[in-house]
Amino acid sequence: MKKKKSTKPSPYIIELNNVTKIYKDSSTGANSAQHALHGVNLKVKPGEFVFIVGESGSGKSTMIKLLLRELTPTEGTINVMGYDLNHIRHHKIPKFRRNIGIVFQNFRLLNDRNVYENVAFAQRIIQRSNKEIRRNVPAVLARVGLAGKYKAKPKHLSGGEQQRVAIARALVNKPSILLCDEPTGNLDPKITWDIMKLLENINEQGTTVLVVTHNADIVNSMQKRVITLEKGVIVSDEEKGGYIDED
Numbered sequence: 001m002k003k004k005k006s007t008k009p010s011p012y013i014i015e016l017n018n019v020t021k022i023y024k025d026s027s028t029g030a031n032s033a034q035h036a037l038h039g040v041n042l043k044v045k046p047g048e049f050v051f052i053v054g055e056s057g058s059g060k061s062t063m064i065k066l067l068l069r070e071l072t073p074t075e076g077t078i079n080v081m082g083y084d085l086n087h088i089r090h091h092k093i094p095k096f097r098r099n100i101g102i103v104f105q106n107f108r109l110l111n112d113r114n115v116y117e118n119v120a121f122a123q124r125i126i127q128r129s130n131k132e133i134r135r136n137v138p139a140v141l142a143r144v145g146l147a148g149k150y151k152a153k154p155k156h157l158s159g160g161e162q163q164r165v166a167i168a169r170a171l172v173n174k175p176s177i178l179l180c181d182e183p184t185g186n187l188d189p190k191i192t193w194d195i196m197k198l199l200e201n202i203n204e205q206g207t208t209v210l211v212v213t214h215n216a217d218i219v220n221s222m223q224k225r226v227i228t229l230e231k232g233v234i235v236s237d238e239e240k241g242g243y244i245d246e247d
């Protein structure tokens with residue numbers, strides 16, 4: 001019997017090999033002089049918690065967008081959850097993204113919808129039945145500590161609560177990976193701690209979590225893996241690392 005061709009599954013949920021990203025100038029179409037990322041190699045195992053730190057403009061958001069396949073690299077390869085993102089077919093991208101939750105600094109909630117609807121929306125996009133939605137939305141709202149707030153509109157919530165709604169929305173479809181791009185950038189220190197603890201708890205339940213942050217106190221005390229970007233280059237990658245103080 002002919003043996004089926006099989007490729008060995010990667011032990012990594014995220015793998016960047018020699019990734020360079022150069023943006024094109026939108027008006028001239030010419031490559032910009034600066035590399036947003038340059039020769040980046042990164043491997044993340046399922047279940048890891050990783051901080052990504054670095055000054056403004058160092059390439060953190062570019063990395064997040066590459067992982068979501070919102071951008072493609074100028075050079076190099078990216079593999080996420082077994083998908084080769086240079087060769088993924090266009091019609092497969094929505095299914096790919098369904099397994100990644102994303103949280104932004106500015107929450108990006110639907111302001112005319114209540115908490116329940118903001119979270120249910122993510123389930124409707126992937127055509128979950130009303131029965132499933134009625135089960136999953138309250139469960140995820142309880143998980144982020146918002147069980148009692150399901151009827152509230154975003155403007156009646158604090159910043160920390162709004163970010164919890166965004167986290168619930170990112171989690172409701174049970175993603176394998178949660179990407180957070182400066183999730184606490186608009187929040188005060190106490191709330192920042194609560195949100196980071198929530199992300200740690202989500203990670204402990206099995207989700208791979210990547211968090212871009214500027215918050216040195218948090219990074220230093222949480223003792224997680226820390227990747228530091230500088231001008232598009234990974235300058236350090238440490239288990240239980242700290243924030244490199246530039247000053």
Ligand code: ADP
Pocket residue numbers: 023024032034035036054055056057058059060061062063
């Ligand atoms: P960070 O998130 O660390 O602040 P970014 O990934 O947003 O950094 O940006 C990295 C570099 O790429 C910066 O020099 C930025 O100006 C540039 N850049 C980001 N987005 C674009 C874009 N859409 N077009 C051109 N240049 C960009």
Ligand code: MG
Pocket residue numbers: 060061062181
């Ligand atoms: Mg950014």
